[in-house]
Amino acid sequence: MHFVSTRHAAPAASLSAAIASGLAPDGGLYVPEQRPQPQRWHGQGSLAHDAEAVLAPFFAGDALAPRLGALCDDAFNFPAPLRALSTPGDHVLELFHGPTAAFKDFGARFLAASLAQLQRDRAQELTIVVATSGDTGAAVAAAFHQQPGIRVVVLYPDGRVSPRQAHQLGCFGDNIHALRVAGSFDDCQAMVKQALSDRELQAQVPLSSANSISLGRWLPQMSYYAHAALVHHAATGEVLNLVVPTGNLGNAMAAVLARSMGLPLGQIALATNANDVLPRFFEGQAYRPQDSVATLANAMDVGAPSNFERLRWLHEGDDDALRAGFRTASVNDAEIREVIARRYASAGEVFCPHTATAVKLLEQLRAEGVQGDWAVAATAHPAKFESVVEPLIGRSIEAPPALADLLKRPAHAEPCAPHYAALRERLRNV
Numbered sequence: 190m191h192f193v194s195t196r197h198a199a200p201a202a203s204l205s206a207a208i209a210s211g212l213a214p215d216g217g218l219y220v221p222e223q224r225p226q227p228q229r230w231h232g233q234g235s236l237a238h239d240a241e242a243v244l245a246p247f248f249a250g251d252a253l254a255p256r257l258g259a260l261c262d263d264a265f266n267f268p269a270p271l272r273a274l275s276t277p278g279d280h281v282l283e284l285f286h287g288p289t290a291a292f293k294d295f296g297a298r299f300l301a302a303s304l305a306q307l308q309r310d311r312a313q314e315l316t317i318v319v320a321t322s323g324d325t326g327a328a329v330a331a332a333f334h335q336q337p338g339i340r341v342v343v344l345y346p347d348g349r350v351s352p353r354q355a356h357q358l359g360c361f362g363d364n365i366h367a368l369r370v371a372g373s374f375d376d377c378q379a380m381v382k383q384a385l386s387d388r389e390l391q392a393q394v395p396l397s398s399a400n401s402i403s404l405g406r407w408l409p410q411m412s413y414y415a416h417a418a419l420v421h422h423a424a425t426g427e428v429l430n431l432v433v434p435t436g437n438l439g440n441a442m443a444a445v446l447a448r449s450m451g452l453p454l455g456q457i458a459l460a461t462n463a464n465d466v467l468p469r470f471f472e473g474q475a476y477r478p479q480d481s482v483a484t485l486a487n488a489m490d491v492g493a494p495s496n497f498e499r500l501r502w503l504h505e506g507d508d509d510a511l512r513a514g515f516r517t518a519s520v521n522d523a524e525i526r527e528v529i530a531r532r533y534a535s536a537g538e539v540f541c542p543h544t545a546t547a548v549k550l551l552e553q554l555r556a557e558g559v560q561g562d563w564a565v566a567a568t569a570h571p572a573k574f575e576s577v578v579e580p581l582i583g584r585s586i587e588a589p590p591a592l593a594d595l596l597k598r599p600a601h602a603e604p605c606a607p608h609y610a611a612l613r614e615r616l617r618n619v
């Protein structure tokens with residue numbers, strides 16, 4: 190299968206080429222040339238097995254196709270369990286059992302394995318440049334650490350990620366370089382976009398991206414939704430409805446794409462934090478990107494969700510059809526705190542602030558009488574956001590072992606001005 194840009198001004202690319210370049214040359218996002226056709230699916234293997242099945246149509250005919258099974262085994266080597274919550278019919282899909290305790294480990298590991306494979310025949314080093322509002326950079330750093338032929342430059346907004354997130358970005362060293370930018374996540378993202386479209390720079394320093402816009406991260410995120418839906422359907426005969434906490438819309442768009450392939454997924458509801466550009470759009474207003482505001486769910490502090498272009502593509506640009514298909518809600522910091530404290534007090538359930546936005550939306554849907562089996566995508570382990578969660582539940586949260594190991598290493602990040610010139614200088618000289 191070939192891939193085209195959401196902006197229609199770039200040539201179609203093979204899967205390998207689209208993965209290697211990250212962003213399309215016209216500034217758009219790569220999407221499949223044909224919208225996926227619904228198929229019949231038979232459960233249920235391991236996560237890696239279901240990942241291979243759901244990704245196979247996209248890999249057909251590509252140089253990476255013969256490696257797909259190995260890539261899935263390599264990337265999806267930790268579980269994504271679906272667990273029942275205390276409230277009947279409600280579940281949590283735990284996506285935080287990877288090396289940096291957030292769902293981004295899945296996509297980052299798949300992308301790293303793919304790029305390492307593609308780099309094997311190339312002499313020149315590849316630089317991955319990535320902006321992070323917290324979790325992306327850590328997942329990317331962990332996935333690419335010590336991969337031969339690849340170095341990583343991670344930009345994050347200084348002071349706007351949790352202390353543990355900052356530590357995880359700076360603790361790898363070797364081929365991983367962390368830059369703390371005196372600006373917002375949107376500044377970081379704009380700097381990265383500029384680097385990726387700077388042809389003169391790239392003639393000397395080959396670049397690629399690892400943000401959620403990258404096809405190599407986006408497509409594999411379908412895997413855990415596919416697997417959970419197949420397992421649930423085999424066990425109960427029911428479709429699984431989802432609430433996905435959303436920032437750049439990458440994770441949610443993967444769920445939407447999986448559903449469009451005929452997997453037994455039902456409704457998909459989108460929870461945001463106080464950055465409410467999507468809820469406003471879904472209420473009927475024009476799509477209007479805004480400056481992001483800092484919230485407790487900081488990995489979702491996004492004012493211009495980049496994957497919105499893919500959501501529009503999937504609905505053939507028909508905004509009314511798009512609006513009819515999704516329920517959204519914006520959940521503010523006070524509500525996030527309230528949900529975390531109450532669910533712990535009433536049921537002993539502990540959620541990270543991002544997951545809490547989705548739990549809140551599910552509570553609203555149930556209060557309206559919405560039926561069926563639902564799963565909240567738990568995007569990070571609460572121990573990653575201990576400074577928010579621990580005071581609310583009145584006890585400490587033990588970090589999962591992989592995260593605890595990272596926190597023991599020393600960390601270092603270089604300061605960087607929030608301008609492209611400063612980044613360009615670094616990329617030429619790191």
Ligand SMILES: *Cc1c(COP(=O)(O)O)cnc(C)c1O
Binds near residue numbers: 401441543
């Ligand atoms: C990145 C992230 C999100 C948002 O995911 P998108 O794909 O950007 O919508 C939600 N929760 C956590 C913990 C994250 O790290």
